Amino acid sequence: MKRLGIILIVALFLFSNIFAQTGEGTVSGVEGIYFGKVIEPDKYVLGVGDIVRIYIILETGDPISFNVTVSPTGSINLPMVRAIKVSGLTLTEATREISKQLLKLYPRSVISTDLVYTRKFKIYVLGEVQNAGTHLVSAISTLDDVIKLAGLKSSASLRNI
Structure with a gap:
């Protein structure tokens, strides 16, 4: 044996x-394994439960940031924007899709995303x-x-x- x-x-x-x-x-107080590995945005595929932070730097220079969680349906819900399906997309692909939708509301802004919690x-x-x-x-x-x-x-x- x-x-x-x-x-x-x-x-x-x-x-x-x-x-x-x-x-x-929130991210604090969550148990589990994370050994500080670098996540490559072109390779990491988003899934249900991931938390993504969206940064919007407005034309005026004012920053906006908020966290969104990938829902059980595989989407994120953004204020004043339709639900965006991100499950199955890489972080880079999801960033492109999120930016495309948010630039309709915030033209001439800079939009980026970051994975806050896996x-x-x-x-x-x-x-x-x-x-x-x-x-x-x-x-x-x-x-x-x-x-x-x-x-x-x-x-x-x-x-x-």
């Missing part, structure tokens, strides 16, 4: 709607680990991150994950 290693049942991408964060929510998923870690059970991980967490979180027992084998 020592070679059973770690059994991971990761519902990372399959059930994202079930475990999505909802509401405008969605979280519940995963189950079982096997030869010190911290077996349910863990909350970020959408950018890797298998290595989960193994570090779970902590391997001395009897575990990385060859049989």
Whole structure:
């Protein structure tokens, strides 16, 4: 049984709607894994529960910023603009679409977006680990991150994950 290693049942991408964060929510006080990895806007695909900050620098120089959460339907709702479908788009693609819609209301403004909070998923870690059970991980967490979180027992084998 020592070679059973770690059994991971990761519902990372399959059930994202079930475990999505909802509401405008704050970032502080959220548990889970995030090891300070840089997110590439051309590669990160937005999903339900991600929180995006939108910055608008008006023609007058006055700044506006607000957070929006990708809803369970995969859209963000902006004040005075229709819902914009962003789930499945990269952060760069979503920025283009958001800018296109907001420039109708705020012409000659500068609009940018930033990912403030990545969605979280519940995963189950079982096997030869010190911290077996349910863990909350970020959408950018890797298998290595989960193994570090779970902590391997001395009897575990990385060859049989």
